[in-house]
Amino acid sequence: MKSSELKNQEYKYGFSTDIENFKAPKGLSEKTIEFISEVKKEPKWMLDWRLKAFNRLKVLKEPNWQKPKYPKINYQDLYYYSAPKSMKDKPKSLDEVDPKLIETYNKLGIPLNEQKKLSGVAVDAVFDSVSVATTFKGELDKKGIIFCPISEAIQKHPELVKKYLGSVIPISDHYFATLNSAVFTDGSFVYIPPNTRCPMELSTYFRINASETGQFERTLIIADKGSYVSYLEGCTAPMRDENQLHAANVELVALDDAEIKYSTVQNWYPGDKDGVGGIYNFVTKRGACRGKNSKISWTQVETGSAITWKYPSCILQGDNSVGEFYSIAITNNHQKADTGTKMIHLGKNTKSKIISKGISAGLADNTYRGLVDIGAKAKNSRNYTQCDSLLMGNKCGAHTVPYIKNKNSSSTVEHEATTSKINEDQLFYCNQRGLNQEEAVSLIVNGFCKEVLQQLPMEFAVEAQKLVSISLEGSVG
């Protein structure tokens, strides 16, 4: 890509769709929760579950130990449910869906029309608080794979939802997770039956459109014995000068010999050059390796959001289970990120690997915060952690806060971290070969991130690579 092309690409998903919305009354109350539950035609047990979370929320306090501080959020001034009016009566097929919505997704590069299918990827598209469409349902049905909006799963597969919802992130967890449990609207539900390898990538595309709205999505993925699934989420939002809250919960459960690969390309609106607007991305992601030999792998490319605050974690319960975390967090201008992972080793012979790359430019602050906890019974466990930070300019900050706990003598924990700037010799070499400053930086940064980028599914690796270059746009020189 030429640098002139690069220059014109600021935040290209910043448009908003002019569509008539159907919203819940403003504010957080039992009424709002009852409203959401009613609109979703939820059974009673679900409403009770939400209300239980809401009662718990009343006694919880917002955490404040994180590095990026933000102005107090007025939870009574938000809409907790917003959906395009045309979605009120569920359209039966794609033909009935409002063309404006289809248009929006086409513009975002996500074709919902199966004829123009993105090869080998099934998409669930979530627009504000509702799921617009899910593609390739038929093909997945044949294999017994359930891939649908979570609101649909609550109605159609209550036994699965009841069994697993809240089993990894309990409703009494922390403030934002509990808030999500009370007011969550839509998200994906995936169930892979035993001994099945999901034939295609599953993907959810989240889009915030309405203003003054918080998006609270909930995703639940269950990989039954011996199954495999690769799941990808992407997200964008319009450019607005207000801060919008996105507090999602993602729960993964891997049973015996199952593997879940979860990739995120997060590109919420990061705010403008002066730090006005942008999304507060306060997300709780947690996976439980319940079964023996199970594996959960998180890969994330975090380029958007005004504040990113999330720690995709693995609870390694089953013997021989494996947890992985690959992350690139890029912050520019006034963006702030406080992200990392938790690896909780409980089973024997459990292994975890953490690779984190943080890049800070402009006036941004980038923090890696992680926990590796090896329990007394997790014999012969192993962890390897590597976090590297790259600083561009002396107005930004890069921080590393690892917590390491080792409680038995047969386990090994290794951690290393470095912080540096772009090597001038490398820059000089690239310049000499005819690359201009910006291209050279982009090349070197991509090299720095390579270990993580190569973990992404093919279709998205290219996209992510471009994103890395664009996010650092204008930070050189």
Next chain:
Amino acid sequence: MEKLFNIDLSKISSASSQEALDRKKNLELFLKTGLPNKRDENWKFSDLNFIISKNFKQITNNDDLKFDKKFKLIKEFEHNYIILVNGIIKSFDIKYEEKGKLKVETLKSLENFSKPNNNLYYLNKALSLGGFYLEVQKDYKCKKPIIIYNYFTSNLDNKIINNSNQIKLNENTELTLIEYNIGEKSKFLKNTFETINIGKDSSFKSIILQKSKSSGYFYKNITGSQAYNSSYQNFILSSGLKFNKIEINMDLEKENSNCYILSGLSLGKKEHQEIKTQINHLAPNCKSYQKIKNVLESDSTGVYQGKIFVKDMAQKTDAYQLSKALILDDQAEFNAKPELEIYADDVKCSHGSTSGSIDENAIHYLMTRGIELQEAKKLLINGFISEIFENIPEEKLKVFLEKSIMEQINGI
């Protein structure tokens, strides 16, 4: 519930009514929240309130200074000495140094201490009976090290001792200070605050050593500042206490200064040690280097919390942290939090942390060479720890330190 503290301020003679009032105020401040617990981020891995509540009751301040033990000086190498009993100067002898170049006196004043960073500061201010003041005059390089013999009176059960010390090195000076703690059977608390000022072109070496096991619960807070081209080296070799937390906050205020913190500890039954450091790089071209090694036996706990802070103007900083732990028993535990907070881009900052067991291949190798298992382990542990001494130039001192570490290892 029974009260944990039973402090009697009337036991302390204050110089003025103002001082008495200050003490009272500080004690109230302390008692309001009590000892720090794990909810405090700085005490996350060492819940002092829990540890002390479990082992102590009705803690009172000590006023008994009767001392009837015999002093035993180290014979291995020539040195000056200061003898402290319960932290107060009993006697001193600086015969190897030129007259008037070294100032040793009892520190009474509690002024000039940095701002509090935890509640123990208030406790110290309320109860401190002082300590020592040590100053090296301009352009004087001490010929021999100074050993501080830290003796304690018997019958200190459920007592608390509070001290405050001050060390000052003026421009172009050199000093090696060895703090030598002598073990004591009774169970007591010691809370010490120390300030260190290192002047331009000066070099300060400090060694903390523990002789024989002790039932003491120690907390020591060191706050320091370093001027242009100064050097600070701290060797922490104080194994053998029931609880020990050493907190070091060092400001590298001017260019070209460097700070080394090296530690080799082997911890045994029911021992809990924490080293917490914060190195603030406030000027360009400074260097800091930390290497913490722990050998953990039985149900001991080792903790390392290190933080490197680099201010935006502190370009060309070179900062390094390494913590390594050998865990020899399933009940032992090692916790680490090596932290970096960096605001300058042209820096080289890195840290590493590992914990694990003894390399079985190495043991196998040694055993095939005819070395018994126990002996092989000792050899490897010794190799693991003694790397710390590489930076000590004085040969006799090095031999002495190696010997005392060997004694500790043999005790395992």
